[in-house]
Amino acid sequence: MTRRAWVRLDNASNIFLAARSDADPKVFRMSAEVDHEVDPMLLQQALDLTYERYPLYHAVLRRGVFWYYLQDSDLHPTVTADARPTCAPIYQADRLGLLFRVMHHRRRIILEIFHALSDGTGALWFLSDLLAAYIRLRHPEPPLEAAAAEETRTDPARADASPRPGDDPAGPLHELASDSFAHYFRRPPRARRGDPPASESAFSRAAAPAPLTVDESVRPAPAEPPSPRTPRRRPGARAYRVRGTRTPDNRTRAVELTVPAQEVLALARAEGVALTMYLTAVFFESIRLSSGGLGRARTLAASVPVNLRQFYPSTSARNFFATVRVEHTYGEGPDDLGSICRRLEAQFRPKASAEALGKKLRRFIRFERMAGLRIVPRPLKDVLLGLINWANNRGLSVAVSILGRVSLPDPAESHVGRMLFQVSAVRPQFCAMSHAGQLTITFTSPFTETDHVREFARLLTRRGLNVRVAAARVTEAELAEGEGLAKGEGLSEGES
Numbered sequence: 001m002t003r004r005a006w007v008r009l010d011n012a013s014n015i016f017l018a019a020r021s022d023a024d025p026k027v028f029r030m031s032a033e034v035d036h037e038v039d040p041m042l043l044q045q046a047l048d049l050t051y052e053r054y055p056l057y058h059a060v061l062r063r064g065v066f067w068y069y070l071q072d073s074d075l076h077p078t079v080t081a082d083a084r085p086t087c088a089p090i091y092q093a094d095r096l097g098l099l100f101r102v103m104h105h106r107r108r109i110i111l112e113i114f115h116a117l118s119d120g121t122g123a124l125w126f127l128s129d130l131l132a133a134y135i136r137l138r139h140p141e142p143p144l145e146a147a148a149a150e151e152t153r154t155d156p157a158r159a160d161a162s163p164r165p166g167d168d169p170a171g172p173l174h175e176l177a178s179d180s181f182a183h184y185f186r187r188p189p190r191a192r193r194g195d196p197p198a199s200e201s202a203f204s205r206a207a208a209p210a211p212l213t214v215d216e217s218v219r220p221a222p223a224e225p226p227s228p229r230t231p232r233r234r235p236g237a238r239a240y241r242v243r244g245t246r247t248p249d250n251r252t253r254a255v256e257l258t259v260p261a262q263e264v265l266a267l268a269r270a271e272g273v274a275l276t277m278y279l280t281a282v283f284f285e286s287i288r289l290s291s292g293g294l295g296r297a298r299t300l301a302a303s304v305p306v307n308l309r310q311f312y313p314s315t316s317a318r319n320f321f322a323t324v325r326v327e328h329t330y331g332e333g334p335d336d337l338g339s340i341c342r343r344l345e346a347q348f349r350p351k352a353s354a355e356a357l358g359k360k361l362r363r364f365i366r367f368e369r370m371a372g373l374r375i376v377p378r379p380l381k382d383v384l385l386g387l388i389n390w391a392n393n394r395g396l397s398v399a400v401s402i403l404g405r406v407s408l409p410d411p412a413e414s415h416v417g418r419m420l421f422q423v424s425a426v427r428p429q430f431c432a433m434s435h436a437g438q439l440t441i442t443f444t445s446p447f448t449e450t451d452h453v454r455e456f457a458r459l460l461t462r463r464g465l466n467v468r469v470a471a472a473r474v475t476e477a478e479l480a481e482g483e484g485l486a487k488g489e490g491l492s493e494g495e496s
Contacts, residue, residue: 009069085252254472306352
C-alpha cells in the first residue's frame, strides 16, 4: 500500500478550524457570469482538466494528535446545481470530503471553498483556470496562442504582467506541499541558503502595500496629508459591535451591489486614498447612520486582509495573507467622509508594509514553533485558538476583503462579465472585486437586517453612482414570497 502524501496545515489555516461555527463555517464563494446559460457537461469536463493541475485541491482534512493536516485523496469533484444556501458548510469532521465545490446556476459558474484550504488569491487562480478551460471547450475555434499574443501586444499592462495561472494550459502544478508561511517566516530571509535577499528586498520595496491590483496610484490630499503616526488603541476603548436578528438556520444574508468600477475609483482618488480605505470609510459611515446612535462605543474597527504574494513571490495556492486592523473613533476630530478616509489610509499604509508584516509574522511563527506548544494536544490547541479568535473579534466592528480588478486568460476574458466574491460572516462584512468594468460589492452578515447596506448604497448614489442591488431571501416571509421559483431566483434586484 502506497503511503499518501500529507502536509501539516499552515499557520493561518489552523485558526479557521478553531473559529468556525454554525453561523460562520469559514466558507467563501467566488462566481463569474458568462454570456450564456452554463452547460453542466462542459463545466464538468473543464473541472476535470483543472482539477488535474491542482493536487492541493485533491486534499482532505485529517485530524492528528497534535495538528490538523491535509492528505491526498482519490476523491473526484462533481459539478452540481446551486441548491444550497450561499457559503453552506463544506468541512465535516466526521466525514472525509473534498474542501471545495463547483456549482452552476443559469449564467453563473460558482466556486465555494473551505478557507483552511486556500485564500482568495489561490481560489481566484483555480476559478480563472476553470473559466478558461470551460470557454475553450465551448469555443474551440479561436487560435489561443495568436489571441494571447494579440492581447499582450494591444494591452501594455499585460505586457508587463507576470505570468498568471491559466495563461498556459500546461502551466505549473499547484502542489499540496508548498507552505509559504514556513518558507518565508520561519527564519530571517537572509539566513536561508539559495535565496536572493537583495533582490527580494528590492521586490518588497517596489511592491504596493495595498491588496488591490487596480491602478490606485493616488497622492495624499495636500490639504490634510496623512499622519505618519499610527494611533494607539486607548485602554478601555471599546469597538462598536453590530447586533441584529440571527437568520433562520444560520444561513448567510447576502446582498450584492454593482457599480461602475472607474467611477467609484475616481471618488477614492478625489479623496487621495486607495479604493480599499475609501470603501471602508463608507462602510463605517453606513454602520453609524444605520445604528441609531453609537452610544459610548464610538470606535469602529475593521479587519482588512493583505495578500502577501505582492511582497514575497509565492505561487502557492494555499493561504498566504495577513490582516491589518484600522479604526476610526467618532467625536475625536473631523468626522466627514474625506477625513475618515485619510485617517484610515494613514493607519493602513505603514501596517501593510512588507517590513511591518514580516516582523509580525515572524513573531507568530516563532510562537507557533515553541517546543512547549508543539506538544500540546490538538483539541486543547483548538480551545486556545478559539479563545484568541473570540478576543480578537471583540475588538472588531466589521471586516473588509477586496481582491481588486481581475484579468482572465483568453478566451475567458471576453466571455465573462461580472465576477462576485463573498464570505460567510460572524459579523457584517463586505467583499469586492471588479471585472469587465463593473465593481461588485457583496455584503454578508449573520443578521437579517440590511439597514447598513441601504445606507451604503445611498452614500454612493448621492455621489452620482448608479447602484444596482440584488438580495437573497433568507427569512421565512422572504422565502415564502419566492416559493415556486427556482433556487437562486430568490435574488431580488433593483436600482437606487
